[in-house]
Amino acid sequence: MTATRTAHRDVRLYEVVRSAHLERAHDFEPATIIYRDRRYDYDASLEPGLDLTQAGDVRAARIIARSHVQTLEVNEPLMLSAARRTALSVAAVRAVDALRGSHTSIVSYAIENLEPPRATGPRGRIGRWGRMRLARYVHRNIDRLAFGTDAAWDLYHDTFSAGRRQSTRIIPALPSAAEGGGTGQREAVVGFLGAFDERKGLRELLAAWPHVRAVRPDARLVLLGKGPLQPLAEDAADDDPSISLVVDPPRSAIPAALRSVKALALPSQPRERWREQVGLPIVEGLANGCVIVTTQESGLSSWLAAEGHHVVPSDAGPETLAAALVAALDDPRTPQEVLDALPLVDGRRAADQWLFERAIA
Structure with a gap:
């Protein structure tokens, strides 16, 4: 009816x-x-x-x-x-x-x-x-x-x-802390969560990844999402064994995936009629104890920078973005220490x- x-x-x-x-x-x-x-x-x-x-x-x-x-x-x-x-x-x-x-x-x-x-x-x-x-x-x-x-x-x-x-x-x-979001130490894993499109900076992340691997050969990249740049993500995963791809993961699987990630990357790129307002992947990454790497586009960028996360200009080159990713992987904070900065x-x-x-x- x-x-x-x-x-x-x-x-x-x-x-x-x-x-x-x-x-x-x-x-x-x-x-x-x-x-x-x-x-x-x-x-x-x-x-x-x-x-x-x-x-x-x-x-x-x-x-x-x-x-x-x-x-x-x-x-x-x-x-x-x-x-x-x-x-x-x-x-x-x-x-x-x-x-x-x-x-x-x-x-x-x-x-x-x-x-x-x-x-x-x-x-x-x-x-x-x-x-x-x-x-x-x-x-x-x-x-x-x-x-x-x-x-x-x-x-x-x-x-x-x-x-x-x-x-x-x-x-x-x-966000407030997600249940289980602060458990354990994490390996050198960078996660990307969300739409595979130009606005979310997937292309910039993949361009920076070889520079990350040059400094941290043990680093791995996990791409979770779907979108028009999926062929680019598939080619990257096929060509580089350090990159894994999960297309359109169910919502129920995302918390566990984020709890295996040290750094969450969302290098958002501005468009004439769009700017990253907050970035739901940033919110979900924080709730699960991830160190964040993003650009100045997010409305949370000032808070993130003040709390020791890594914020770069949206037009930063691959080397600059890679340096921020390496710094996030080297960040000595535990997931629980990331959560301690969040509201109750x-x-x-x-x-x-x-x-x-x-x-x-």
Whole structure:
């Protein structure tokens, strides 16, 4: 049966849903998730026990309007690809509030750290202007806005002028320690987890790998993921016995894989319309006691550098990236010492508890 109302009074409106959203939903207080599309890593086995509805922009707004929503979490305002969808649902909520004399709490979690790119041509400029107008409308109607990184807070402060007062808080998007994440010493293994594409820096990592092996002949590289650069990963694994490849590993296998890795590499590369906001592989690597090697693109780069992880410029050459990888392999910290720097409560969970006005454990 097609849903016409939500099963819960708390609702999360997503543009794209992925496995990590479903995993968190099982850990968070019950809420209905309304989404438009699924990410490549969506695992349907995580669906049981959750109230999930796939709906287009207009239908999502209708469902929300027909439901007695108490708190609505929306896509962050600067997710311009979802501006129309988000604005329609916000408008629906506020229209119902006006009719009922009520006030639905609208909240959002922001990690965007890339200024909206300038458009070219009349149509492009008009489209950008329209999306930014919608983004400002959404921003004005948000009651609570949590920022997962300092970079996101800075961007929002620079983009939106002061207007209606809203509650804001920076809650770093850092994980808490995963169970078993701090056990044992680890061999000289570098891990890459995630999409095999140009943005995530797989090509740069493979270019740096011979330089790592020249200094650390015992080093091994494990590639876990899938994507358009899979042929490149396959060729590298075929040509170099120190490189192993695991294509599209199940989510259940990832924690164990990360607990065998000393350093997690995510040398993200910027694009005109994309910048690494946080990097889920970084979060999962930290939770499992890995030393991180990444670029300055991640919104967590300042925290990582301050905590002794290894951050290089995105345009660093193979030798520079290799030096950071070797330093990570030589890092004397145990996995438990990496975990000791993490918060007791997962940052995304803490943000959710604050957004939905629940006591933070």
